[in-house]
Amino acid sequence: MQPRNMSMSGVVDLAAVKAAGEAKAKAEQARAESARQGGSGAGAAAAGAVPPSALVIDVDEAGFERDVLQLSNEVPVVLDFWAEWCEPCKQLSPLLERLTVEAAGRVVLAKVDVDANQMLMQQFGIQGIPAVFAVVAGQVLPLFQGVVPEQQIRETLAQLVQVAEERFGLIGLQVDPGAEGAPAAAAAPPVGPYDALLEAAVVALDAGDLGGAVQAYKNVLADDPANMEAKLGLAQAELLSRVQHMNPQAVREAAAANPRDPQAQIAAADLDLVGGHVEDAFGRLVDTVRVTAGDERDAVRVRLLELFEVIGADDPRVSAARTALARVLF
Secondary structure (H helix, E strand, C coil): CCCCCCCECCECCCCCCCHHHHHHHHHHHHHHHHHHCCCCHHHHHHCCCECHHHHEEECCCCCHHHHHHHHHHCCCEEEEEECCCCHHHHHHHHHHHHHHHHCCCCCEEEEEECCCCHHHHHHCCCCCCCEEEEEECCEEEEEEECCCCHHHHHHHHHHHHHHHHHHHCCCCCCECCCCCCCCCCCCCCCCCCCHHHHHHHHHHHHCCCHHHHHHHHHHHHHHCCCCHHHHHHHHHHHHHHHHCCCCHHHHHHHHHHCCCCHHHHHHHHHHHHHCCCHHHHHHHHHHHHHHCCHHHHHHHHHHHHHHHHHHCCCCHHHHHHHHHHHHHHC
């Protein structure tokens, strides 16, 4: 089922703003349906899933931007610097590969042969191998050097996934459950159908009952947290609810007069997004993250992630904003 039109009387229509998000939601719905029906490999792949073999890749200097930097806007990329003559590498690399496959799309492992990629080794300032880094939203994070215990690696990868999800909203790649080598997954409990609840949300939106729409979407998510139509609908309904009673002129005057006030900038960013000024909304909040700290900074970051949900992770403007956010956070 495709996401429904979120327009309502008296509020700006978000149809153009959410086009990319709808495409992603449709793919996610297809993946969910495939999983409920047994998840055939062909069906999953058609919906955008990748085989486990795509989670471990060899990277060189020529493809580094495409295979690592661009990919890091979708999933954390772990870099394993190794060489054929390196005995410790022969212990660490297979372990990293196994844990990457077990992570089921939450990380990707990119292997770099230092003998063939001396420039990359120099750019990362590597003095010895094996050396392991991560790239998240275009930003490099050192992880560890040398062979370390498996439990420590597991904990490091878990922290990496948590940072990627909480700070940048990266949920990783969908792995084809039918492909050879895919990790066994627990049977998902039956969910849905939710047509009646989702239709109730649309009816509430059309009637101007934003609170009712929000609650209807929350009711779906309480039972099926992965329902992409409900996630998209909730993000949009909450945005519309926040701006419904705003005085646009007063909000923009307050934001202009108080460039370091997080709440003033958050309110203005909501108006920017409803008006279709996506880059302005994202840029405003990234700039506010740059000049704030502590709880105030976290509040701005969280709102930015919420606005990413409205637009959809596949939109290039979201990828660009995630990279900009990483630059000011690290």
